[in-house]
Amino acid sequence: MQVGSRRAIVNPQSGTGDHADYAERLLRGRGYAVEQTTGPEDAVRFGREAGADGVSELAVCGGDGTINEVLRGLADSDALGEPTVGVVPCGTANILADALGIRDLRHGVELADSGPVREIDVGVAGGKPFVVSCIAGLPADASLAASSDLKSRFGTFAFVVTGVQEALGFDGIDIELAATVAGRTETWEGEATCVLVGNARKFIEEGGQADMEDGLFDVAIVDKMPAGNLVAEAVGHRVLGQETDGVTHIRASELTVTGPEPITFSRDGELATHERLELTNEKRLLSLRVGPTYDPTPG
Numbered sequence: 043m044q045v046g047s048r049r050a051i052v053n054p055q056s057g058t059g060d061h062a063d064y065a066e067r068l069l070r071g072r073g074y075a076v077e078q079t080t081g082p083e084d085a086v087r088f089g090r091e092a093g094a095d096g097v098s099e100l101a102v103c104g105g106d107g108t109i110n111e112v113l114r115g116l117a118d119s120d121a122l123g124e125p126t127v128g129v130v131p132c133g134t135a136n137i138l139a140d141a142l143g144i145r146d147l148r149h150g151v152e153l154a155d156s157g158p159v160r161e162i163d164v165g166v167a168g169g170k171p172f173v174v175s176c177i178a179g180l181p182a183d184a185s186l187a188a189s190s191d192l193k194s195r196f197g198t199f200a201f202v203v204t205g206v207q208e209a210l211g212f213d214g215i216d217i218e219l220a221a222t223v224a225g226r227t228e229t230w231e232g233e234a235t236c237v238l239v240g241n242a243r244k245f246i247e248e249g250g251q252a253d254m255e256d257g258l259f260d261v262a263i264v265d266k267m268p269a270g271n272l273v274a275e276a277v278g279h280r281v282l283g284q285e286t287d288g289v290t291h292i293r294a295s296e297l298t299v300t301g302p303e304p305i306t307f308s309r310d311g312e313l314a315t316h317e318r319l320e321l322t323n324e325k326r327l328l329s330l331r332v333g334p335t336y337d338p339t340p341g
């Protein structure tokens with residue numbers, strides 16, 4: 043066990059892929075030992091090792107995909123609640139960094155050194171962690187989900203409905219959903235375009251950052267609808283009205299989604315397919331450095 047150790051995991055290919063040397067220099071200047079990934083899943087291994095080694099401060103320089111890999115590694119070592127994690131954004135969308143009020147790479151390094159720490163909820167879906175969102179109803183085309191061109195043009199969620207559904211004639215998913223809402227079980231059954239489960243972000247009303255410390259998911263279930271429908275467009279723009287027809291909004295602490303067919307879902311961008319997906323919320327499990335504009339209770 044190293045006491046007071048600082049380690050950083052840098053994905054040199056995130057975003058525009060031109061930040062690695064600069065990031066490494068800044069991080070070393072703050073006492074971080076730096077490891078660079080050389081390919082997919084490397085950050086999972088580094089995260090696992092950091093957890094096993096008892097690293098106390100772990101900076102992650104990359105986008106949401108890299109953060110997801112590191113969290114998976116920490117979870118493998120049963121150490122998700124152990125290190126204080128600093129997010130140093132240099133990905134394409136950087137949704138988590140945005141929600142935490144971390145502006146850019148330089149700001150992320152500064153905060154990783156001495157920023158305020160908050161305890162943030164972690165979602166667990168199918169046994170694996172996510173912090174931003176888990177979306178069911180995405181076709182199993184990994185190349186589309188990973189396309190940074192689509193992401194930068196439409197944002198991470200825009201293409202879920204407007205892009206993918208129209209491009210592939212996506213049919214929707216047949217689901218049964220059971221959710222724990224204020225201690226009671228609520229159910230939903232039918233054909234859905236998608237199920238959007240937000241931890242760090244919400245999809246209803248003005249969208250944006252969700253309360254990340256309440257132990258609850260912001261869930262939007264969007265009924266199946268023809269492509270081009272206004273609700274599909276609203277999802278594309280990440281804004282669904284509270285009372286929009288065809289959209290069910292709940293705030294749940296637990297969720298089970300079951301289908302007759304395997305359902306593909308994206309956990310912070312990582313795709314997986316399950317016939318039954320259980321989602322639980324580990325309230326305030328992860329210690330994260332946040333920026334000065336971070337709002338623990340957004341409206």
Ligand SMILES: Nc1ncnc2c1ncn2[C@@H]1O[C@H](COP(=O)(O)OP(=O)(O)OP(=O)(O)O)[C@@H](O)[C@H]1O
Nearest residue numbers: 057079080081082104105106107108133134135136
């Ligand atoms: N050295 C590497 N070369 C190529 N791919 C890598 C390397 N290291 C990690 N990866 C992969 O790159 C993927 C994408 O990285 P990341 O999500 O950080 O960037 P992004 O897609 O640009 O940003 P965002 O997810 O915020 O939009 C990761 O999921 C990981 O599997």
